[in-house]
Amino acid sequence: MTIERLMISLRGIVGADGIVVDDAEMQPYLVSWRDNWRGKSPAVVRPRSTAEVSEVVRACGKFGMKIVPQGGRTGVTGASQPHDDSSEIVLSLERMNKVRSVDVDNDTMTVEAGCVLQTIRARAAEADRIFPLLLGAVGSCMIGGNISTNAGGVNVIRYGSTRSLVAGLEVVLADGRVWDGLRGLRKDNAGYDLKHLFIGAEGTLGIITAAVVRLFPKPRSEITAFLATSSPRDALRLLVRAKEAFAEQLTAFELIQRLCIDVTCKRIPGVSNPVAGPSPWYVLMEVSGQSSDEITRGLVEEALQAAIDAGEIVDATIASSMQQSQMLWKMRESIAEAHKHEGTSFKHDISVPTSRVPDFLDQIEPKLVALIPGIRMFTFGHLGDGNLHFNPLIAEGATARPNDLQAVNTLVHDLVAAFGGSISAEHGIGLLRRDELVRYKSDVELQMMAGLKLLFDPQNILNPGKVIAPELLAREAAVITRSRAEGN
Amino acid sequence: MTIERLMISLRGIVGADGIVVDDAEMQPYLVSWRDNWRGKSPAVVRPRSTAEVSEVVRACGKFGMKIVPQGGRTGVTGASQPHDDSSEIVLSLERMNKVRSVDVDNDTMTVEAGCVLQTIRARAAEADRIFPLLLGAVGSCMIGGNISTNAGGVNVIRYGSTRSLVAGLEVVLADGRVWDGLRGLRKDNAGYDLKHLFIGAEGTLGIITAAVVRLFPKPRSEITAFLATSSPRDALRLLVRAKEAFAEQLTAFELIQRLCIDVTCKRIPGVSNPVAGPSPWYVLMEVSGQSSDEITRGLVEEALQAAIDAGEIVDATIASSMQQSQMLWKMRESIAEAHKHEGTSFKHDISVPTSRVPDFLDQIEPKLVALIPGIRMFTFGHLGDGNLHFNPLIAEGATARPNDLQAVNTLVHDLVAAFGGSISAEHGIGLLRRDELVRYKSDVELQMMAGLKLLFDPQNILNPGKVIAPELLAREAAVITRSRAEGN
Numbered sequence: 001m002t003i004e005r006l007m008i009s010l011r012g013i014v015g016a017d018g019i020v021v022d023d024a025e026m027q028p029y030l031v032s033w034r035d036n037w038r039g040k041s042p043a044v045v046r047p048r049s050t051a052e053v054s055e056v057v058r059a060c061g062k063f064g065m066k067i068v069p070q071g072g073r074t075g076v077t078g079a080s081q082p083h084d085d086s087s088e089i090v091l092s093l094e095r096m097n098k099v100r101s102v103d104v105d106n107d108t109m110t111v112e113a114g115c116v117l118q119t120i121r122a123r124a125a126e127a128d129r130i131f132p133l134l135l136g137a138v139g140s141c142m143i144g145g146n147i148s149t150n151a152g153g154v155n156v157i158r159y160g161s162t163r164s165l166v167a168g169l170e171v172v173l174a175d176g177r178v179w180d181g182l183r184g185l186r187k188d189n190a191g192y193d194l195k196h197l198f199i200g201a202e203g204t205l206g207i208i209t210a211a212v213v214r215l216f217p218k219p220r221s222e223i224t225a226f227l228a229t230s231s232p233r234d235a236l237r238l239l240v241r242a243k244e245a246f247a248e249q250l251t252a253f254e255l256i257q258r259l260c261i262d263v264t265c266k267r268i269p270g271v272s273n274p275v276a277g278p279s280p281w282y283v284l285m286e287v288s289g290q291s292s293d294e295i296t297r298g299l300v301e302e303a304l305q306a307a308i309d310a311g312e313i314v315d316a317t318i319a320s321s322m323q324q325s326q327m328l329w330k331m332r333e334s335i336a337e338a339h340k341h342e343g344t345s346f347k348h349d350i351s352v353p354t355s356r357v358p359d360f361l362d363q364i365e366p367k368l369v370a371l372i373p374g375i376r377m378f379t380f381g382h383l384g385d386g387n388l389h390f391n392p393l394i395a396e397g398a399t400a401r402p403n404d405l406q407a408v409n410t411l412v413h414d415l416v417a418a419f420g421g422s423i424s425a426e427h428g429i430g431l432l433r434r435d436e437l438v439r440y441k442s443d444v445e446l447q448m449m450a451g452l453k454l455l456f457d458p459q460n461i462l463n464p465g466k467v468i469a470p471e472l473l474a475r476e477a478a479v480i481t482r483s484r485a486e487g488n
Numbered sequence: 489m490t491i492e493r494l495m496i497s498l499r500g501i502v503g504a505d506g507i508v509v510d511d512a513e514m515q516p517y518l519v520s521w522r523d524n525w526r527g528k529s530p531a532v533v534r535p536r537s538t539a540e541v542s543e544v545v546r547a548c549g550k551f552g553m554k555i556v557p558q559g560g561r562t563g564v565t566g567a568s569q570p571h572d573d574s575s576e577i578v579l580s581l582e583r584m585n586k587v588r589s590v591d592v593d594n595d596t597m598t599v600e601a602g603c604v605l606q607t608i609r610a611r612a613a614e615a616d617r618i619f620p621l622l623l624g625a626v627g628s629c630m631i632g633g634n635i636s637t638n639a640g641g642v643n644v645i646r647y648g649s650t651r652s653l654v655a656g657l658e659v660v661l662a663d664g665r666v667w668d669g670l671r672g673l674r675k676d677n678a679g680y681d682l683k684h685l686f687i688g689a690e691g692t693l694g695i696i697t698a699a700v701v702r703l704f705p706k707p708r709s710e711i712t713a714f715l716a717t718s719s720p721r722d723a724l725r726l727l728v729r730a731k732e733a734f735a736e737q738l739t740a741f742e743l744i745q746r747l748c749i750d751v752t753c754k755r756i757p758g759v760s761n762p763v764a765g766p767s768p769w770y771v772l773m774e775v776s777g778q779s780s781d782e783i784t785r786g787l788v789e790e791a792l793q794a795a796i797d798a799g800e801i802v803d804a805t806i807a808s809s810m811q812q813s814q815m816l817w818k819m820r821e822s823i824a825e826a827h828k829h830e831g832t833s834f835k836h837d838i839s840v841p842t843s844r845v846p847d848f849l850d851q852i853e854p855k856l857v858a859l860i861p862g863i864r865m866f867t868f869g870h871l872g873d874g875n876l877h878f879n880p881l882i883a884e885g886a887t888a889r890p891n892d893l894q895a896v897n898t899l900v901h902d903l904v905a906a907f908g909g910s911i912s913a914e915h916g917i918g919l920l921r922r923d924e925l926v927r928y929k930s931d932v933e934l935q936m937m938a939g940l941k942l943l944f945d946p947q948n949i950l951n952p953g954k955v956i957a958p959e960l961l962a963r964e965a966a967v968i969t970r971s972r973a974e975g976n
Binding site: 103104105106107108128149150152156157158160161163164173177178179180181183184185186187188189190191192193194196197199200201205216217218219236240243244245246247248249289290291299351352353354355356382384385386387420421422423424425426427428429433437440441442444445448449451452455456458467468481483484 | 591592593594595596616637638640644645646648649651652661665666667668669671672673674675676677678679680681682684685687688689693704705706707724728731732733734735736737777778779787839840841842843844870872873874875908909910911912913914915916917921925928929930932933936937939940943944946955956969971972
């Protein structure tokens, strides 16, 4: 089969309006949101149904064409961009954007992979429920991508990562077969739980085409507070207090270093620091519950007074209106945008046990300063989850040396590993962390991963080269072949 | 290697006190709690450490000896008993019973597989936390078994199944290698999430030797209510109301048919029905929160008044003391024990979408009555999870016909399947449901399961014949061999 025949075949499956081959029209599909990943592809294929996805995968399989599944392209690891050798078609799920059904009394909704997160949240609200996944890209990210990267966001402390929000999946496998696992059950111990394999696998084990997602009661009150604290250690003591006081009603607990606030207030119109005096660290906390605003606010005030008495915080502002609360969240959500304009930085999406965050921050700073004099710490993130966006900036006006990025990554990730942490807390691996992963995972774990990839995608046609390094895959394939030849 | 040499080798690994070969001493290890599963084994091996488990697995691998991993033997599906052909050693984790560490500020605890659930709960309480898993067998079940069966229990509506309570695992693989996945992280997207493969796999993919489990804030108030309702449909309306009113603070929501209460009050000393008038159905509800008992009770009273006004319940008792609350829970937990004395029954552990429970119950009863005249419905379970223990009893004084069990199972499970439900909500598959599973799973799903088993345990030495039917495994092995021979 020639590539022309494959294209004819694909056009036959998805229709003329379902395939893009023009270079200019393809551009948006080949570039990531942050423009840090770009690739090339012979075609962007946009099926409208699971059956079409299945047929596309079968056609590609016959031709030996590889496939990059793609959603809203808001990922930051290059997982949804093709490589630059035109060896893969882009399979965009954007036209599979239907909410198939809502089961209010079961607190579930069945959605197609191309549904924009915002749409799902809006449909949940119509049913007087919430779908709690919330992240900066809410207006453009798609649920298939959220699930494939096990997206995190600001409300994980209460509701868990995307994994916790998925009851069932529909997946097209590498050979084109469809697995219908669209179950809306809270409990199902009938056999291995296969959905967890595909969640967070970044499209390397199968293509998620639809999901049953879980809905939650809408909170009746939300109290947002912005707190000044002297150190991450004090912030941790406050977190422990807040969890004891509010349990699951603690909906967000974000730690933010002062430089992040200063830069954001400088760069982003309409954002200002509501706490009067300067403070080295801040906490943005949200408590939400089913009681009235007055009751919830009373409980928050009580806890914060105790925290002030205990010296955990030095100043506190409780948002007095929805508008003020939104401003605080805009400040938080704009940090990444503001950060872009501050020069060269080294980004990390790391997690360590929550209890170890203060020690980690104490130890990493002198190491980095010794490596790159003048480097400025720029740390914010989800302290409640032990997850930091640890993005130090080089000194103002300075230029990074060629090896700085790699040296910083190694320093940061080695210390993360020493603390039993993760080099990717919520962003995934993609291409960005693929080769580093080999340094931080045991051989046993890497071999299990490679074995799964070989089992589910023996021809390596689904998002090849992402997550698992090709050499690792080749080595494991050889081991399995040898072991089978020996009759084991 | 002869079996004698294997025994010498095993004795060398675990010590003389670590191996049991005497028939009488082995008996307890060969029988399930309910005495519905019995097997035979050449030896019970009781390692004290992960290293010993690894060596035992390697020694068995060399000999071709198969292994049944075993915890507290409280399962009901035969998953932890050997077959009756003495082809497997029993590998008991009971001597691996240490709490390795508690990280209070991280809300995690690292425990060995042989820790009794009650011990873990007690250690959590010492740290002013809870480990929320709670089921009837709390005093004897072990966490390794809880994790391997993804145990449910009465608090799943709030905290999720065991799967949700596990942050990390240590697993000995079929070739004896140890996977150290003991991470205490709330977020980790660095590669495939392997722990979910082993959770709920019933020891067929690896032997869980330790886990990092999650702790939660201790609720400061708990309100237990026992409610009389006219129908499952009204109970569902109450459930929806309670979720909206309490969100995660709704900690239990158990639906109980009147016959269950009557039988339990008759059979179990010290248990009585606190609701005056007779009612066809009851709900046992618990709400717990971080506020005072008075505040929580006020909220419960308000919601229950509204439920009475709306006709969802006809009578309500709120426990006025810890003692009264414990009596209500004793009544609930004693239903299974009382049920045993009522003659032949047909047990099912099923789930359907919560919204469909009333329809399911409406439709199943006439079908069963037509099949077995006089059959008495005996239904209780976790309505909040859509999970029913659906255990109808034959008529008093009647005897079951030889084919009744199979006919009832098929009728019940076929309807469960038609409702998109599961034939095992929380008990697992083991031997009990292994052959039925083939009827209710798609070929695609069964083949994925068999593929995983072949990948992780190519010699089929870990808990062989459980979960996956041998014919299915053989068929899939042939498919993979053929596909490899063809160079795919």
